Amino acid sequence: MKILTAKQTKELDAYTIEQDAISSINLMERASVAFTNWFLRKGFSQNNRKRPVFVFCGLGNNGGDGLAIARLLLGNQYEVTTCVVRYAETTSADFDQNYERLKKKHPIIEATEETHLPDIPANAVVIDALFGSGLNRTIEGIAAQAVKKMNRSGATLIAVDIASGLLPDSLSSGVIVRANYTISFELPKLALLLPHNDKFVGSWEAVSIGLNQTFIDDAPTSNYYVNTAFAQKIFKPRSKFSHKGSFGHALMIAGSEGKMGAAVMAVHGGLRAGAGLLTVHLPTRGYNVLQTALPEAMVSLDAHAQYVSNFPSIDDKKYSAIGIGPGLGKHSNTLRCLTKLLEKAQQPMVIDADAINLIAENQDKLLTNVPEYSIFTPHPKEFERLVGRTSTDYARLRTLKAFCQKHRVYVLLKGAHSALATPKGEVYFNSTGNPGMATAGTGDVLTGIITGLLSQRYTPFEAAALGMYVHGLAGDFAAKAEGQYSLMASDIINYMGIAFKTLENNANHE
Ligand SMILES: NC(=O)C1=CN([C@@H]2O[C@H](COP(=O)(O)OP(=O)(O)OC[C@H]3O[C@@H](n4cnc5c(N)ncnc54)[C@H](O)[C@@H]3O)[C@@H](O)[C@H]2O)[C@H](O)CC1
Numbered sequence: 001m002k003i004l005t006a007k008q009t010k011e012l013d014a015y016t017i018e019q020d021a022i023s024s025i026n027l028m029e030r031a032s033v034a035f036t037n038w039f040l041r042k043g044f045s046q047n048n049r050k051r052p053v054f055v056f057c058g059l060g061n062n063g064g065d066g067l068a069i070a071r072l073l074l075g076n077q078y079e080v081t082t083c084v085v086r087y088a089e090t091t092s093a094d095f096d097q098n099y100e101r102l103k104k105k106h107p108i109i110e111a112t113e114e115t116h117l118p119d120i121p122a123n124a125v126v127i128d129a130l131f132g133s134g135l136n137r138t139i140e141g142i143a144a145q146a147v148k149k150m151n152r153s154g155a156t157l158i159a160v161d162i163a164s165g166l167l168p169d170s171l172s173s174g175v176i177v178r179a180n181y182t183i184s185f186e187l188p189k190l191a192l193l194l195p196h197n198d199k200f201v202g203s204w205e206a207v208s209i210g211l212n213q214t215f216i217d218d219a220p221t222s223n224y225y226v227n228t229a230f231a232q233k234i235f236k237p238r239s240k241f242s243h244k245g246s247f248g249h250a251l252m253i254a255g256s257e258g259k260m261g262a263a264v265m266a267v268h269g270g271l272r273a274g275a276g277l278l279t280v281h282l283p284t285r286g287y288n289v290l291q292t293a294l295p296e297a298m299v300s301l302d303a304h305a306q307y308v309s310n311f312p313s314i315d316d317k318k319y320s321a322i323g324i325g326p327g328l329g330k331h332s333n334t335l336r337c338l339t340k341l342l343e344k345a346q347q348p349m350v351i352d353a354d355a356i357n358l359i360a361e362n363q364d365k366l367l368t369n370v371p372e373y374s375i376f377t378p379h380p381k382e383f384e385r386l387v388g389r390t391s392t393d394y395a396r397l398r399t400l401k402a403f404c405q406k407h408r409v410y411v412l413l414k415g416a417h418s419a420l421a422t423p424k425g426e427v428y429f430n431s432t433g434n435p436g437m438a439t440a441g442t443g444d445v446l447t448g449i450i451t452g453l454l455s456q457r458y459t460p461f462e463a464a465a466l467g468m469y470v471h472g473l474a475g476d477f478a479a480k481a482e483g484q485y486s487l488m489a490s491d492i493i494n495y496m497g498i499a500f501k502t503l504e505n506n507a508n509h510e
């Protein structure tokens, strides 16, 4: 799914009106109906009574949506208080039409100064329709006072399209609505996916309003959203005649004294992701642990007991994918081993954890030897070690894209909505996952999954995108069953089967 800019969204809106024989007022009605349907599904009742609804409207089309939504909710027997915040003289034509329609049957509060703003009880549901994608500067005056009042109310705040004050695709400042929910029209906006905006976005959903698909398909963008449909397209179901040789042989180089569990997690992830064969290379002291935990894996033993200091021959292309990093440690011999491996390796690798840290600490020597199209899987701290500090989410995205373009690698920056950047400078944001997954070992599982997929001849991009999606989906299933608090990395492994099965089932029904 594509993520478009505010400017493109406006063009998309206009194109749909022109091409699809729908008037802008009817498109507004569609958007308002889509919002209201979502609202009605949620219900927003307390003790079997509908909670009071307060709608705050601006003067543009976002405000027009608010007026239409107020009308639709009145029709569904909600008790609605509507307030138009008169921060300027001019109003949009579609705002005017919806204003007249609503005013005929419902009183509208006009707020030109703070004392006019209605008091909001804490049990209310507030619909924020002050500004949408047309916002182009910080909010001031009576509109800012309205935002502050909403934020102070303790009520549930729902943003129409986007929280007022939040710019869709650039850095925002000033007062911003702290929404609990955001209902974005048609496509997600970049701002919804960035960590620092979480408090303004809440949980969000994109609802379809039937905007023109040809325009969307043709629109240039470098930002994408990896949803189920996207992952489904990448997923390859197995054919009847496949055998374990069809799914490659993965090599995982991992583990050090006290961190052998990381190797176990990674290997487990790789096997559950369907690697035909998997050899793990690890320090001798990890042998019993590994073979006991995972008899399905083969083991290549290092020359050293406590850390990795060498690696098995990769000359004969025996391994269709190599992953390195989980629990590796940063011993000087391990650094020497990684240096040699990078010199030798001809194929893209999956590079995680201490392998990233070692590369970060020895950039001049190591970075140029990383095989093209390798996949780095850093968490934000590891990424910072690699590229330095960045001051905002937008600056970090720019740095991420530039790093991938310069070194011709993929970087999967982990977090809520993990961001997979490509050598072309595109970014693919993940749709799956939950805060329960911020716990020990989940990154090792991800490295294993991606290595396992890479070994089955998914391209590096496909392996990374599908891997991050399935990892998050398994985490979501695990959280549903076990709750987010107690979720452990091994739960993700346990739910990987169900995650893959959803893709298998859908593929079979196509
Ligand atoms: N995208 C779609 O296909 C549809 C979108 N709809 C809704 O329309 C809004 C966008 O509406 P627009 O009139 O362009 O802008 P806003 O309502 O967000 O803002 C109004 C107006 O206010 C001016 N302005 C901007 N920033 C400020 C500020 N800080 N202070 C004062 N005034 C400001 C500016 O001139 C804006 O134009 C979209 O979000 C959807 O909710 C349609 O209903 C359906 C299709």
Ligand SMILES: [K+]
Pocket (backbone or CB within 6 Å): 062, 128, 129, 130, 131, 132, 159, 160, 161, 162, 163, 164
């Ligand atoms: K809004």
